[in-house]
């Protein structure tokens with residue numbers, strides 16, 4: 105079985121990356137964590153708690169963990185796993201804005217030459233595919249009563265071209281928590297329609313590839329686990345509510361939404377960014393295989 109998987113993953117390496125790689129967030133063993141503190145590598149690390157360093161929240165795991173076998177040869181991995189965590193200190197304070205006490209968040213943003221805007225302009229034209237693989241961190245479990253948005257492309261209006269969501273949707277406070285599908289990944293389009301859902305199974309890598317047509321405003325989703333080849337799990341579907349030409353930063357990490365606080369005013373209850381209940385637990389996810397392929 106292992107041999108078949110190796111063979112399949114080799115084939116995938118050959119046949120699946122047909123375009124050119126315009127962004128590579130796969131962390132080579134030569135890359136030092138100090139680059140996180142200075143935001144000098146492929147990641148802008150600004151979205152985190154203000155009082156702790158980037159390496160407090162994000163770690164490169166060296167040879168202590170195996171990255172997705174989809175893009176790594178068995179026994180000879182070419183990248184480090186990225187560990188991303190949140191805790192109660194993970195309150196982001198955006199430039200010029202109040203602290204986001206509703207959220208707990210640590211996200212890495214794709215950048216090139218220390219400039220995410222520069223990269224966005226290169227990777228968000230024509231057709232491009234966003235690759236990433238996700239694994240659970242058993243020592244830092246998520247709380248599935250909460251909503252998490254863990255991968256997304258966010259234009260300046262705060263919407264998401266697509267996103268991956270886990271947990272129970274914040275939008276329905278009357279729901280019995282956790283929601284029935286809380287333990288599944290939901291791939292949502294810009295209008296928050298769920299395009300694909302699949303269970304988040306512990307101990308295995310979940311590989312996603314989301315193809316965005318920036319001219320025709322469409323999405324298509326591919327998925328596999330471990331070293332199995334990616335396969336299309338949705339047709340190419342319209343994503344018509346995206347503002348044409350609106351580019352956004354490519355985020356991945358852990359963004360945890362609050363639970364509505366019954367003691368808050370209705371206005372504050374609706375202000376998910378600044379209000380609501382957070383238990384302050386330490387939680388995390390593992391990432392590998394993050395890169396962007398320009399298809400045409």
Ligand SMILES: *[C@@H]1O[C@H](CO)[C@@H](O)[C@H](O)[C@H]1NC(C)=O
Pocket residue numbers: 136137138141157158159
């Ligand atoms: C990142 O910065 C923190 C705070 O200055 C420091 O303690 C930590 O050692 C730095 N990490 C690396 C890998 O340099």
Ligand SMILES: *[C@@H]1O[C@H](CO)[C@@H](O)[C@H](O)[C@H]1NC(C)=O
Pocket residue numbers: 192205383384
């Ligand atoms: C978490 O942080 C918030 C905001 O800083 C604080 O009000 C709360 O008491 C903290 N909770 C825990 C469990 O430390």
Ligand SMILES: *[C@@H]1O[C@H](CO)[C@@H](O)[C@H](O)[C@H]1NC(C)=O
Pocket residue numbers: 153154155192193194195
């Ligand atoms: C960070 O430190 C400042 C200054 O001590 C403090 O006012 C603020 O509440 C802290 N933020 C968090 C999220 O703990």
Ligand SMILES: *[C@@H]1O[C@H](CO)[C@@H](O)[C@H](O)[C@H]1NC(C)=O
Pocket residue numbers: 219220221222225
């Ligand atoms: C980042 O790149 C954009 C687009 O090329 C450019 O307009 C902007 O000036 C750059 N920012 C910095 C700080 O270099």
Ligand SMILES: *[C@@H]1O[C@H](CO)[C@@H](O)[C@H](O)[C@H]1NC(C)=O
Pocket residue numbers: 247248249250281363381383385
């Ligand atoms: C998970 O969140 C729910 C809803 O806020 C809360 O009741 C529960 O105590 C949390 N669990 C942990 C382990 O923090």
Ligand SMILES: *[C@@H]1O[C@H](CO)[C@@H](O)[C@H](O)[C@H]1NC(C)=O
Pocket residue numbers: 231317320
């Ligand atoms: C974009 O849409 C047009 C009209 O439906 C179609 O002819 C064209 O092939 C599409 N382009 C791509 C890249 O799918």
